[in-house]
Amino acid sequence: xxxxxxxxxxxxxxxxxxxxxxxxxxxxxxxxxxxxxxxxxxxxxxxxxxxxxxxxxxxxxxxxxxxxxxxxxxxxxxxxxxxxxxxxxxxxxxxxxxxxxxxxxxxxxxxxxxxxxxxxxxxxxxxxxxxxxxxxxxxxxxxxxxxxxxxxxxxxxxxxxxxxxxxxxxxxxxxxxxxxxxxxxxxxxxxxxxxxxxxxxxxxxxxxxxxxxxxxxxxxxxxxxxxxxxxxxxxxxxxxxxxxxxx
Amino acid sequence: xxxxxxxxxxxxxxxxxxxxxxxxxxxxxxxxxxxxxxxxxxxxxxxxxxxxxxxxxxxxxxxxxxxxxxxxxxxxxxxxxxxxxxxxxxxxxxxxxxxxxxxxxxxxxxxxxxxxxxxxxxxxxxxxxxxxxxxxxxxxxxxxxxxxxxxxxxxxxxxxxxxxxxxxxxxxxxxxxxxxxxxxxxxxxxxxxxxxxxxxxxxxxxxxxxxxxxxxxxxxxxxxxxxxxxxxxxxxxxxxxxxxxxx
Numbered sequence: 432x433x434x435x436x437x438x439x440x441x442x443x444x445x446x447x448x449x450x451x452x453x454x455x456x457x458x459x460x461x462x463x464x465x466x467x468x469x470x471x472x473x474x475x476x477x478x479x480x481x482x483x484x485x486x487x488x489x490x491x492x493x494x495x496x497x498x499x500x501x502x503x504x505x506x507x508x509x510x511x512x513x514x515x516x517x518x519x520x521x522x523x524x525x526x527x528x529x530x531x532x533x534x535x536x537x538x539x540x541x542x543x544x545x546x547x548x549x550x551x552x553x554x555x556x557x558x559x560x561x562x563x564x565x566x567x568x569x570x571x572x573x574x575x576x577x578x579x580x581x582x583x584x585x586x587x588x589x590x591x592x593x594x595x596x597x598x599x600x601x602x603x604x605x606x607x608x609x610x611x612x613x614x615x616x617x618x619x620x621x622x623x624x625x626x627x628x629x630x631x632x633x634x635x636x637x638x639x640x641x642x643x644x645x646x647x648x649x650x651x652x653x654x655x656x657x658x659x660x661x662x663x664x665x666x667x668x669x670x671x672x673x674x675x676x677x678x
Numbered sequence: 679x680x681x682x683x684x685x686x687x688x689x690x691x692x693x694x695x696x697x698x699x700x701x702x703x704x705x706x707x708x709x710x711x712x713x714x715x716x717x718x719x720x721x722x723x724x725x726x727x728x729x730x731x732x733x734x735x736x737x738x739x740x741x742x743x744x745x746x747x748x749x750x751x752x753x754x755x756x757x758x759x760x761x762x763x764x765x766x767x768x769x770x771x772x773x774x775x776x777x778x779x780x781x782x783x784x785x786x787x788x789x790x791x792x793x794x795x796x797x798x799x800x801x802x803x804x805x806x807x808x809x810x811x812x813x814x815x816x817x818x819x820x821x822x823x824x825x826x827x828x829x830x831x832x833x834x835x836x837x838x839x840x841x842x843x844x845x846x847x848x849x850x851x852x853x854x855x856x857x858x859x860x861x862x863x864x865x866x867x868x869x870x871x872x873x874x875x876x877x878x879x880x881x882x883x884x885x886x887x888x889x890x891x892x893x894x895x896x897x898x899x900x901x902x903x904x905x906x907x908x909x910x911x912x913x914x915x916x917x918x919x920x921x922x923x924x925x
Contacts, residue, residue, distance in 0.1 A: 442801055488802075520801045554689055554767045555735075555806065 567639035814886030
């Protein structure tokens with residue numbers, strides 16, 4: 432058996448997220464089904480760097496799986512893609528050591544979030560951006576985002592009901608860029624809690640609308656209660672952008 | 679009764695085109711159904727500037743219909759949009775004279791076509807661009823496009839089987855722009871034959887690939903036979919961009 436590490440892109444629109452669930456269309460199930468077909472019936476479990484929710488997209492999710500097939504590494508993407516639906520794509524693959532783990536070995540992740548702050552909807556971006564038809568102050572959002580950087584207990588930015596004990600994470604980057612008519616939120620960190628990015632975006636947008644001041648973000652962090660933060664922004668504008676591992 | 683002129687945008691991906699057909703999901707049917715609902719059961723025929731085929735998009739299709747409702751003109755878009763699915767959107771509406779006709783009065787149309795000339799697919803643009811993984815010479819395509827401008831008999835660029843008699847059309851603009859990693863084809867003219875834009879794009883791409891020289895376009899035009907031109911490019915990367923009327 433050999434372990435394969437691969438980079439996967441998917442459009443989340445028509446998926447109930449990454450993780451297998453009976454009766455639902457999921458990315459994990461589609462990839463595992465493709466692998467069964469390539470491996471002539473042999474089943475394989477595919478492990479990702481982390482789950483993504485329904486309608487969340489991935490530019491570069493990282494996965495691993497074990498196989499007894501010995502296809503040259505650079506032929507793996509084409510082999511799997513030929514069995515995958517058109518909203519999932521394997522972008523790269525390589526053989527890796529048998530103790531590599533896509534989830535436990537990840538040391539850094541980047542998420543991005545696309546907001547469309549316009550008065551008029553764009554039907555072509557309805558599944559890929561968060562339509563936000565309110566006047567917003569971008570400069571205030573940028574100031575507020577800076578307060579999220581650093582090592583904090585992010586309990587206020589974690590959806591309730593998770594069983595994670597340690598809520599401390601380090602955010603290396605929290606930036607807001609104007610790209611054409613969109614606002615792109617970029618977050619890099621050593622890990623993210625459940626719904627953390629979507630709650631950060633929702634809270635920053637409330638700053639943009641004038642409902643909170645930029646410096647209020649500090650208090651939201653210190654309060655350590657989900658109720659202190661803003662609304663959870665919807666999943667369909669969130670992108671898992673990159674996952675990094677130690678060399 | 680008053681006649682309403684409106685501008686409509688739609689993503690063609692999940693439509694069998696503009697025109698009503700039994701058992702198919704079409705844009706015309708969706709808009710007429712929305713109008714029945716607004717007009718409390720009263721049926722209305724909606725006329726467009728022209729049909730669009732399955733999977734073809736519209737940024738600004740123009741339509742007209744007659745109504746006995748007297749909603750203020752600027753409230754019409756919101757009223758119809760509230761009854762429309764999320765892949766169709768009324769962008770503007772105005773009352774117009776009772777002899778205005780969206781199709782017969784159109785004097786100029788613009789179509790655009792998006793090509794993605796890269797080695798690697800982009801799943802996020804699979805329904806909106808034509809993935810073309812071949813080396814192409816953009817300068818040659820630009821030269822070739824210039825030959826399409828002017829008043830010509832475009833028989834070579836018309837899908838066979840149409841009952842149009844006069845194949846002469848005037849193309850005012852035939853331009854190719856590099857936009858990011860895409861190639862955008864822009865065509866403006868006083869009218870376009872069936873599949874004309876898609877056949878022009880397919881032929882120009884063959885020039886880009888080196889299968890034809892730019893000046894060969896002239897011969898393709900003079901031959902007046904569909905077989906002289908190139909392949910029909912697929913519909914899902916074509917956009918009806920603008921329709922103009924005389925003041």
